[in-house]
Amino acid sequence: xxxxxxxxxxxxxxxxxxxxxxxxxxxxxxxxxxxxxxxxxxxxxxxxxxxxxxxxxxxxxxxxxxxxxxxxxxxxxxxxxxxxxxxxxxxxxxxxxxxxxxxxxxxxxxxxxxxxxxxxxxxxxxxxxxxxxxxxxxxxxxxxxxxxxxxxxxxxxxxxxxxxxxxxxxxxxxxxxxxxxxxxxxxxxxxxxxxxxxxxxxxxxxxxxxxxxxxxxxxxxxxxxxxxxxxxxxxxxxxxxxxxxxxxxxxxxxxxxxxxxxxxxxxxxxxxxxxxxxxxxxxxxxxxxxxxxxxxxxxxxxxxxxxxxxxxxxxxxxxxxxxxxxx
Amino acid sequence: xxxxxxxxxxxxxxxxxxxxxxxxxxxxxxxxxxxxxxxxxxxxxxxxxxxxxxxxxxxxxxxxxxxxxxxxxxxxxxxxxxxxxxxxxxxxxxxxxxxxxxxxxxxxxxxxxxxxxxxxxxxxxxxxxxxxxxxxxxxxxxxxxxxxxxxxxxxxxxxxxxxxxxxxxxxxxxxxxxxxxxxxxxxxxxxxxxxxxxxxxxxxxxxxxxxxxxxxxxxxxxxxxxxxxxxxxxxxxxxxxxxxxxxxxxxxxxxxxxxxxxxxxxxxxxxxxxxxxxxxxxxxxxxxxxxxxxxxxxxxxxxxxxxxxxxxxxxxxxxxxxxxxxxxxxxxxxxxxxxxxxxxxxxxxxxxxxxxxxxxxxxxxxxxxxxxxxxxxxxxxxxxxxxxxxxxxxxxxxxxxxxxxxxxxxxxxxxxxxxxxxxxxxxxxxxxxxxxxxxxxxxxxxxxxxxxxxxxxxxxxxxxxxxxxxxxxxxxxxxxxxxxxxxxxxxxxxxxxxxxxxxxxxxxxxxxxxxxxxxxxxxxxxxxxxxxxxxxxxxxxxxxxxxxxxxxxxxxxxxxxxxxxxxxxxxxxxxxxxxxxx
Numbered sequence: 028x029x030x031x032x033x034x035x036x037x038x039x040x041x042x043x044x045x046x047x048x049x050x051x052x053x054x055x056x057x058x059x060x061x062x063x064x065x066x067x068x069x070x071x072x073x074x075x076x077x078x079x080x081x082x083x084x085x086x087x088x089x090x091x092x093x094x095x096x097x098x099x100x101x102x103x104x105x106x107x108x109x110x111x112x113x114x115x116x117x118x119x120x121x122x123x124x125x126x127x128x129x130x131x132x133x134x135x136x137x138x139x140x141x142x143x144x145x146x147x148x149x150x151x152x153x154x155x156x157x158x159x160x161x162x163x164x165x166x167x168x169x170x171x172x173x174x175x176x177x178x179x180x181x182x183x184x185x186x187x188x189x190x191x192x193x194x195x196x197x198x199x200x201x202x203x204x205x206x207x208x209x210x211x212x213x214x215x216x217x218x219x220x221x222x223x224x225x226x227x228x229x230x231x232x233x234x235x236x237x238x239x240x241x242x243x244x245x246x247x248x249x250x251x252x253x254x255x256x257x258x259x260x261x262x263x264x265x266x267x268x269x270x271x272x273x274x275x276x277x278x279x280x281x282x283x284x285x286x287x288x289x290x291x292x293x294x295x296x297x298x299x300x301x302x303x304x305x306x307x308x309x310x311x312x313x314x315x316x317x318x319x320x321x322x323x324x325x326x327x328x329x330x331x332x333x334x335x336x337x338x339x340x341x342x343x344x345x346x347x348x349x350x351x352x353x354x
Numbered sequence: 355x356x357x358x359x360x361x362x363x364x365x366x367x368x369x370x371x372x373x374x375x376x377x378x379x380x381x382x383x384x385x386x387x388x389x390x391x392x393x394x395x396x397x398x399x400x401x402x403x404x405x406x407x408x409x410x411x412x413x414x415x416x417x418x419x420x421x422x423x424x425x426x427x428x429x430x431x432x433x434x435x436x437x438x439x440x441x442x443x444x445x446x447x448x449x450x451x452x453x454x455x456x457x458x459x460x461x462x463x464x465x466x467x468x469x470x471x472x473x474x475x476x477x478x479x480x481x482x483x484x485x486x487x488x489x490x491x492x493x494x495x496x497x498x499x500x501x502x503x504x505x506x507x508x509x510x511x512x513x514x515x516x517x518x519x520x521x522x523x524x525x526x527x528x529x530x531x532x533x534x535x536x537x538x539x540x541x542x543x544x545x546x547x548x549x550x551x552x553x554x555x556x557x558x559x560x561x562x563x564x565x566x567x568x569x570x571x572x573x574x575x576x577x578x579x580x581x582x583x584x585x586x587x588x589x590x591x592x593x594x595x596x597x598x599x600x601x602x603x604x605x606x607x608x609x610x611x612x613x614x615x616x617x618x619x620x621x622x623x624x625x626x627x628x629x630x631x632x633x634x635x636x637x638x639x640x641x642x643x644x645x646x647x648x649x650x651x652x653x654x655x656x657x658x659x660x661x662x663x664x665x666x667x668x669x670x671x672x673x674x675x676x677x678x679x680x681x682x683x684x685x686x687x688x689x690x691x692x693x694x695x696x697x698x699x700x701x702x703x704x705x706x707x708x709x710x711x712x713x714x715x716x717x718x719x720x721x722x723x724x725x726x727x728x729x730x731x732x733x734x735x736x737x738x739x740x741x742x743x744x745x746x747x748x749x750x751x752x753x754x755x756x757x758x759x760x761x762x763x764x765x766x767x768x769x770x771x772x773x774x775x776x777x778x779x780x781x782x783x784x785x786x787x788x789x790x791x792x793x794x795x796x797x798x799x800x801x802x803x804x805x806x807x808x809x810x811x812x813x814x815x816x817x818x819x820x821x822x823x824x825x826x827x828x829x830x831x832x833x834x835x836x837x838x839x840x841x842x843x844x845x846x847x848x849x850x851x852x853x854x855x856x857x858x859x860x861x862x863x864x865x866x867x868x869x870x871x872x873x874x875x876x877x878x879x880x881x882x883x884x885x886x887x888x889x890x891x892x893x894x895x896x897x898x899x900x901x902x903x904x905x906x907x908x909x910x911x912x913x914x915x916x917x918x919x920x921x922x923x924x925x926x927x928x929x930x931x932x933x934x935x936x
Contacts, residue, residue: 074483077503079415093500
């Protein structure tokens with residue numbers, strides 16, 4: 028075979044190979060908060076996204092990646108700019124720190140892993156995510172709702188006691204979480220608690236506080252060709268005795284390379300309670316109830332989370348079931 | 355140097371340099387994998403320039419790329435080209451007394467296809483998103499453009515196609531050469547066992563490499579043209595292709611590939627134990643026949659790779675029986691080798707040590723393979739490092755040692771200079787021992803449940819305690835890497851100022867050693883020898899008595915005992931001649 032014929036064949040094969048997907052080119056991205064993300068960062072972010080994220084979250088960022096099919100919860104679509112754990116008032120655009128925290132820690136109980144990716148790659152991919160939704164060009168991210176100093180330090184039983192009231196009673200500075208999440212007190216105790224907190228009798232005979240109700244979520248489970256949501260699903264508020272909480276790990280685990288202490292767990296609970304869950308029915312509680320009640324809630328929920336997988340939890344559930352059946 | 359010279363010896367040398375280069379690259383990639391398992395996430399020394407974002411530490415995509423490229427390079431660009439391209443091209447025509455290959459220009463084309471493939475592999479390291487990372491098997495959907503969107507994956511797939519075409523070409527060339535180009539008197543029963551091994555393996559090449567080429571071509575069409583042979587997953591969306599079909603196609607090639615690599619190795623072991631025990635190969639016909647049986651069965655056992663893919667249990671049982679059956683001819687060969695060694699006058703030369711090393715590592719690899727051929731034990735072991743340890747012993751260590759056995763043996767013939775025996779022995783022995791360390795460690799880790807392909811196994815609590823074991827295994831691997839320096843030094847030193855040797859330094863009787871100088875001239879033999887006997891005419895009492903040496907050339911006739919007795923038998927038909935006893 029002559030050299031030039033061989034070279035032609037080689038060239039043809041190489042050209043065939045190169046016709047696979049071309050590398051996208053990027054313009055610098057001007058964000059509403061005044062920052063300009065250089066094209067080079069976006070390009071790196073695209074590469075990182077392609078490696079780590081695209082198989083679930085989709086090449087178009089619409090949450091429709093091939094590996095995401097059948098996942099419940101479905102992978103997030105980045106096109107609406109809605110984030111569950113944004114570290115800001117629910118509905119606002121998240122801070123970079125919150126996005127990075129989710130990336131580094133993953134979401135507990137979901138296929139979103141803790142991505143041990145080099146720092147510069149994490150930064151790049153977070154900026155790249157912002158190319159999917161036009162909101163980033165129009166709106167600045169919300170004010171970060173960082174935890175205030177814990178007012179209950181050293182007074183844990185007291186905090187749990189207060190938290191129980193804040194959780195189960197609605198109004199008068201309490202959150203009334205039990206109206207969506209389930210209640211963790213038998214009927215009689217629940218009625219007594221409400222009476223004590225509100226100063227009047229409450230009729231509980233017509234309500235079922237022990238079954239959690241699915242609540243509307245704005246998160247897309249199906250999208251059209253343009254990536255616009257065509258279907259959303261209701262989500263179930265977690266039952267703290269059973270469900271793994273997405274941003275909270277069991278005490279004693281190692282999270283981000285450090286032991287996960289009770290304080291860290293409490294802080295993470297505080298963060299979600301204060302900020303709410305973006306796109307879901309869980310509202311922003313910061314400012315809606317007193318700060319000390321926010322912290323008390325964190326203590327109380329933590330006391331429930333600690334019960335997971337214990338005989339005590341099973342006994343409590345049993346008590347709640349029988350008290351529910353009595354009516 | 356004419357890069358398009360079609361002399362089989364020149365082509366062989368080209369393959370040798372290419373294969374050794376890729377062996378080095380593949381070996382370095384293996385060391386990176388071992389580094390990651392010993393020190394997960396820690397920067398790899400000297401790699402900061404390649405991965406500045408992570409200061410040289412493996413990231414998960416980099417890791418998948420590294421183990422993918424290691425496997426792919428070793429199989430398609432290192433071991434196969436070394437066994438067939440280098441040793442096969444060099445030895446086969448010489449051994450059968452041919453002046454060259456049947457289709458010399460086809461072998462040039464084959465080499466340049468291989469070189470093109472090699473260039474694409476090297477090029478893939480430089481493209482955006484890195485080289486292929488879907489595993490050396492390129493299973494869809496991992497190998498589709500969704501999961502491995504990099505251009506590198508496409509380039510490497512084309513490279514595999516090139517390597518496959520090249521293998522097909524030399525396979526075809528070897529089969530025709532053995533069938534048509536044997537010297538006069540070179541009957542099938544007088545072929546060396548090496549030639550038998552190469553011949554059977556070439557038959558497998560011709561039959562099964564096209565299957566790989568077809569699967570790879572369809573995969574390429576899925577990636578580039580939007581076809582859906584393998585992509586969609588019939589079960590998932592009720593349409594399009596089925597990824598499992600690819601697995602069937604791949605292993606229909608992939609399993610015979612094991613024998614493609616090991617048959618020439620077996621042949622060499624068979625020859626070398628005879629040569630260096632100074633005894634005829636015990637059960638020569640049985641050994642050659644056993645190789646034939648393995649060849650016949652090899653395409654019928656492939657589905658044991660798919661026991662865990664949801665295949666019908668009835669099929670599983672059938673393939674299990676066929677798979678276990680294939681160990682019988684292998685045992686026949688083993689027994690024959692052992693019988694050859696028994697009471698032999700064993701010379702522990704470097705090729706012999708390497709052949710014995712091949713026997714040991716392949717034996718261990720074969721035994722550990724039984725548990726993978728049986729469905730019940732394959733199911734729990736399949737996803738673990740046990741498979742990796744097993745197949746590295748059979749395909750990695752055994753083929754590697756066989757390559758070096760062949761190289762140390764024929765190097766004097768190739769270059770006219772002998773490699774330094776001391777260095778060669780040290781290289782072979784240390785490599786064999788360290789192979790056992792590395793792959794034995796993998797077997798142990800696999801038995802303990804460590805899954806294959808994990809970026810950081812210790813993220814799983816139940817694997818945390820395996821870190822020390824993996825560190826020891828990695829230490830063996832690094833030492834194994836370091837031991838290869840012995841060979842490099844030996845090679846460089848020998849080529850520049852090694853000992854010049856005569857035509858037959860090993861004192862064996864096959865044609866290449868007895869009928870042509872080292873290195874052989876362009877046309878190998880002038881005149882073409884007339885073959886009189888088999889390849890293992892060693893230590894026959896008559897030969898000792900009449901020639902004063904313990905070997906006799908395949909084409910050598912007994913000298914006339916005296917001028918007055920001209921009617922002496924020529925000895926055609928082997929050593930049973932009545933000699934000069936008139």
